[in-house]
Amino acid sequence: MKVKLARTAGFCMGVRRAMELVLTAANQKDDRPLYTYGPLIHNTQVLDLLKTKSVTVLKDLGGLSGGRIVIRAHGIPPAERAKLKETGMEILDATCPKVARVQSLIRLHTRKGHECIIVGDSDHAEVIGLMGYSVTPPWVIQEASQVAELPDLQKPFVVAQTTQNDAVFGDVVDALKAKFPNLLVFDTICNATHLRQKEVRSFKDQVDAMVVVGGYHSGNTQRLAEVARESGLKTFHVETEKDLDLKALEPMSCIGVTAGASTPNWMIQNVVRTIERVRGQGESSLLNGCRKVFESLVLASGLVAGGAFCFAYAAGFLAGPPLEIVFPFIAMLYLYAVHGLNRIVDKGAGVYNDPEGAEFLTTHRGVLLGGGIAAAAAALLLALTRGLPTFLALAAFIVVGLIYSLPIFPDRLRSRRTYFRIKDIPGSRSLADAFARVAVINVLPLFSTDPGPYSAVAVSMVFVLLLSYGRSGLFDLLHLQGDLIVGKETLPLTIGQKQATLLLRVDLGFLGVFLVVSGFAGWAGPFAFWMLIPVGGMILCLAAFEKRWIRSALIMEALVESNFFLAGIIAFCAYLFR
Ligand code: SF4
Known part of the structure; x- marks a missing residue:
């Protein structure tokens, strides 16, 4: 089977940076325990791997007094950072610089008296962190239909979760502008997300189906699959090669593969290799044989x-x-x-x-x-x-x-x-x-x-x-x-x-x-x-x-x-x- 692998598939800069920081710390000769504050990324296989390197995921700080703790790429609210400092642990800050920029933006504008609207998932760690930087309570919405529920705001501004679907953000901004003509718009969707989604859309006429690799609970992977479906592509979201429905791929001749920002390269390669082994429509056995040799x-x-x-x-x-x-x-x-x-x-x-x-x-x-x-x-x-x-x-x-x-x-x-x-x-x-x-x-x-x-x-x-x-x-x-x-x-x-x-x-x-x-x-x-x-x-x-x-x-x-x-x-x- 022919496979077209997206150039943007896999770790983004922020996740790569966080992984490097954790793995470098784990490989150091340091007897102090190493924790991540919440799961480093939404990828079960990577978390299992970190477990084998004695990296423990912490959900709360109770009873801790020593060791090293990593703040993940999503960042955390300032109040939680202060609590972390009180524990006396060494803090390794892997907050993505692009997320940190949105945090600063929110703090700066809310201090000036603007009202903050965040387009994103209110349960997502990044959004929870962003909310903490707003000096007045922010509003979090996920879609354009929720704009009607917002109260009258005097000086509103809007930012996006960095991995937001850019089409959804565009719709929300249009609806907000209709309601608040003086709206300040900050498109804080990360460029890595923009490019990833743009590339998936460009696959529309080039492949028969799209396979999106990444954690089932990873927000950015889910959104990537959503973008592929919206483009009219038959889409399969898989975590590993074991989740592939190979029978469903057989009638096709070319499959596009992309992956979320938290998917490591080896998992993408495993999926690609498994698909390549499927005998696609119209593929000659001679070509297949030559490739195997x-x-x-x-x-x-x-x-x-x-x-x-x-x-x-x-x-x-x-x-x-x-x-x-x-x-x-x-x-x-x-x-x-x-x-x-x-x-x-x-x-x-x-x-x-x-x-x-x-x-x-x-x-x-x-x-x-x-x-x-x-x-x-x-x-x-x-x-x-x-x-x-x-x-x-x-x-x-x-x-x-x-x-x-x-x-x-x-x-x-x-x-x-x-x-x-x-x-x-x-x-x-x-x-x-x-x-x-x-x-x-x-x-x-x-x-x-x-x-x-x-x-x-x-x-x-x-x-x-x-x-x-x-x-x-x-x-x-x-x-x-x-x-x-x-x-x-x-x-x-x-x-x-x-x-x-x-x-x-x-x-x-x-x-x-x-x-x-x-x-x-x-x-x-x-x-x-x-x-x-x-x-x-x-x-x-x-x-x-x-x-x-x-x-x-x-x-x-x-x-x-x-x-x-x-x-x-x-x-x-x-x-x-x-
Ligand atoms: S998607 Fe962008 S903002 Fe989010 S962690 Fe990756 S590089 Fe940073």
Whole structure:
């Protein structure tokens, strides 16, 4: 089945910020209890997950005297904030800045003597919080028909709950203006909500039905489903993939998927994957078969291995003759083994980052483990054909590659050691991967072959290091949500997503400039210019991630790896036409 996933689906900025704050606090080595004041978001699965991380939901403050407490994105009334302070607990304020802006607006205007009207759900936590900021009692209404019940107001102003249906808000404002010509209007519906609803409406003529993913009690998800229905789309609101009515989807050929602001990415991916497996109307079995083969190739690290071969071939070509074809094969087998085995050891975050990959790993664990060991053995055998030093060097690289994910301190020391494994060191994953590639692609051949010009070898090393770093850094960004949940210390989580993205831009930009300079200076020959193409491809992948052009982890992985295939194909063409 064809699936069209909304670019705006999933966590909004405020929810992401709140989740990051809670998970960072939960991952800290701090013995004080951690509470959220009310459920952090309206999503049962996320709340269950937080429970496993010892985050307790508090409904009242009775009998509490210590610990840390998180104010959720909806915010709270000032009176409750004062009570929280009295408990002496450390307050972690995750009130969304956009909600805080509405709170300030209400306080400012009611202090000036204006009367406040809020369009929203009076039982919703955000609205309860907003009401607390009004110095005179506010009016809360949900629809235009309630305007008639309002008393005569002298200086009214209206605001909206940030996740309000914008069409409903428009109707209410029209009715209010008819009654109060001097009405002040503040459209405080969050832009994230506007865009989400607008995108759903734009799906009207593009899909046969709409699946809205999110908690059944989540107001913004309910409203999203309401918007989809109002647009005339057959709409299914589901919490998880288990709630999908697959029989009802079979007569269709394209399904739109969107999700509420409190729905995590892994839940969206699970729903998308389940729908994709349904054989849609008019879908050929050949196409379906090809897609399955492609998926299996990506999931079984086949693409990583193929990409490694092509990359090593291109890097060897860049380093200048002689290029021995055995080394790209060794690189392919080595990276397949290390990548596959590390995935098996380290599958915790995969459940959230790439549910499809995690499921594949669980089902085919034995085959993947056997394949990884066989690949490592084959790489060693090939290395042996190039002499003992090459064999020993590769054996050392394999050991280093494997201990990356393994504990370096015994279990009993775990609580005292922040860095339990090498990969726990902040930012180590991207660097380790980049250096592993330099080791096997650039350094290993030096043990048995006379290198080409040293300048070309150095250019090739820089090329491999920076492009590999770009690849791993991009995956770190892609895996942010799952890594945060399991408490991994990747670079984006240590220095922030914006800074990590900037770093990648600098990395790839510098590599581009470096290749141009190397080409003109004659350090590496004109082939250096051709390698700008895969570098440009990687920059495009980074843009695709930032702009949310592609949401599927599988497709993103395939696109990133395709740059290495591209490098290899260009090198092969250069070899043919040299
Ligand atoms: S929907 Fe908008 S206002 Fe509400 S939490 Fe998300 S970003 Fe903030």
